[in-house]
Amino acid sequence: MAQDRVEAVERALTVLEAFDSAQEYFSLAELAQATGFYKSTLLRLLGSLARFDYVQRDAHGRWHLGHAPVRLARRHLPGRHLARRIQPLLARLASESGETATLLEVEDGMAECRLVTLPETALRHDLHPGDRWAMTEEHDPRPALPGGTMVCQALPGDALEPPRWLALSGPAGRLDTRRARAALAHAVARLSAESGKGSTESGP
Structure with a gap:
């Protein structure tokens, strides 16, 4: 009117x-x-x-x-298709590791938490969708975490998409970086396999 x-x-x-x-x-x-x-x-x-x-x-x-x-556009969660694929994976990572599982996205020298699952423990790395921080190195989206640590695994993508990473983070004395890397690598492999299966099933 x-x-x-x-x-x-x-x-x-x-x-x-x-x-x-x-x-x-x-x-x-x-x-x-x-x-x-x-x-x-x-x-x-x-x-x-x-x-x-x-x-x-x-x-x-x-x-x-x-x-x-x-x-403002980046404040929105990823598309439903991406969230549907990633969120259950983050929930599984957080449950099995007892640490914060996150989907990070990188653009213009800034890293942002896009999706997250927090573990059921009081001592944890609290992240929320929309949290952002400046990157100190081009291919390293980890924030400064006094007393904590983060392990990241890059997700495959194309040139039209911003770089995305799966991450596990928590107290430095508790998070086992070797196990975290293995868990993230396995998660990325599962995503790639599911994407390939989906492409095959949707084909002629």
């Missing part, structure tokens, strides 16, 4: 919609053409969007999406 509309918000969303394109960088003139807004109006809208990191302006005056849309 008309009374439910906020014109300034709709204009800002119209600007964001313009970035839903194969083109990554836009001049002010290109955005004006895409949205139908005057450049003066666009500058005010872009200024507000930039303050909240929805858009950014480069050294050449061109505009591109900022980090906020990606950050």
